[in-house]
Amino acid sequence: MAMTATAGRAHADPHHIGVVIEHPGPAPKRTVTAYGFWVFLLSDIVMFSCFFAAYAVLSGQTAGGPKGSEIFEQRNVAIETVCLLLSSFTCGMASIAADVRNRFWFYLGMTVTCVLGLIFLVIEFREFSDLVARGYGPSRSAFLSSFFSLVGCHGLHVSAGILWLLTMMAQVFAKGFRADVLRRMMCFALFWHALDIVWVGVFSVVYLLGSGV
Amino acid sequence: MSDQAHTRTEHDIAPGDEEQHSVAERVIGYVVGLGLALLLTATSFFIAGTDLVWQPSIPVALIVLAIAQMGVHLVFFLHITTGPDNTNNVLALAFGLMVVFLVVGGTVWIMGHLNANMPPMDQIMKTRM
Numbered sequence: 255m256a257m258t259a260t261a262g263r264a265h266a267d268p269h270h271i272g273v274v275i276e277h278p279g280p281a282p283k284r285t286v287t288a289y290g291f292w293v294f295l296l297s298d299i300v301m302f303s304c305f306f307a308a309y310a311v312l313s314g315q316t317a318g319g320p321k322g323s324e325i326f327e328q329r330n331v332a333i334e335t336v337c338l339l340l341s342s343f344t345c346g347m348a349s350i351a352a353d354v355r356n357r358f359w360f361y362l363g364m365t366v367t368c369v370l371g372l373i374f375l376v377i378e379f380r381e382f383s384d385l386v387a388r389g390y391g392p393s394r395s396a397f398l399s400s401f402f403s404l405v406g407c408h409g410l411h412v413s414a415g416i417l418w419l420l421t422m423m424a425q426v427f428a429k430g431f432r433a434d435v436l437r438r439m440m441c442f443a444l445f446w447h448a449l450d451i452v453w454v455g456v457f458s459v460v461y462l463l464g465s466g467v
Numbered sequence: 468m469s470d471q472a473h474t475r476t477e478h479d480i481a482p483g484d485e486e487q488h489s490v491a492e493r494v495i496g497y498v499v500g501l502g503l504a505l506l507l508t509a510t511s512f513f514i515a516g517t518d519l520v521w522q523p524s525i526p527v528a529l530i531v532l533a534i535a536q537m538g539v540h541l542v543f544f545l546h547i548t549t550g551p552d553n554t555n556n557v558l559a560l561a562f563g564l565m566v567v568f569l570v571v572g573g574t575v576w577i578m579g580h581l582n583a584n585m586p587p588m589d590q591i592m593k594t595r596m
């Protein structure tokens with residue numbers, strides 16, 4: 255039992271419990287980077303949960319203004335949802351292409367992801383500007399304030415994601431599939447998929463549940 | 468120090484990384500995830516607009532479908548699995564989920580009872596006068 259820990263490997267069994275664990279040392283940089291980014295994403299989701307909580311509390315406080323069922327257009331939301339879902343898929347294709355260092359499929363996947371993200375943003379921007387033009391801006395009621403801050407915060411994340419996406423394409427173009435570029439690409443893919451998860455919450459809670467209010 | 472992009476240790480893999488699979492297997496994983504997510508999305512939109520089901524069940528159904536779809540995204544797109552190499556990722560996720568449920572559930576719970584426990588607004592205004 256304890257004899258298995260020979261003098262040369264004593265460091266592998268510091269408490270002399272007879273079980274030798276070969277410590278592999280620090281994890282590879284790819285694991286550490288992605289794990290740190292994963293923790294950031296979770297904290298980002300915690301931040302979104304505060305906006306969700308505010309919306310859940312305030313969704314009925316319309317102050318004489320419009321209710322959710324009067325301003326939400328399900329068809330637009332369905333198009334937005336499909337756009338984000340497909341972009342998540344193409345983003346996955348691009349990250350596979352990056353892993354096997356295939357430039358053509360990487361650029362194609364990222365371009366499609368970018369276009370789908372832009373379509374999403376255009377639809378959302380038109381929805382917002384239409385609401386503001388009808389006098390239903392964020393200052394109209396507590397419901398609209400929480401609606402604009404929650405959906406707008408997600409839209410800002412998508413905008414930042416598209417800027418990051420273009421940066422990744424430029425970095426692969428200029429530097430190739432270096433290890434550090436691949437790590438950034440991995441973090442970007444995590445970010446983009448996490449945005450889609452948040453959007454699942456948005457369309458379910460805000461648009462579909464909100465239409466019933 | 469240039470590290471290999473594909474080094475995997477025996478114990479941990481990064482969130483988003485998969486265990487060694489061929490390209491075809493990875494693509495199939497994403498296709499399955501996309502199909503499931505589209506199915507759940509379509510069900511959500513169908514249920515929200517239909518009068519075929521018992522109306523009070525719709526909010527619960529929407530929430531269940533949303534949680535299911537988030538699970539599909541986590542497994543097929545973010546590759547968060549229950550494997551032993553994923554323990555750290557799952558623990559971080561579990562902690563994040565706990566905070567999310569405390570924030571959302573606690574807010575809804577407290578604010579839902581706050582109005583009932585308050586005296587009517589006109590009485591407050593009278594006592595202040």
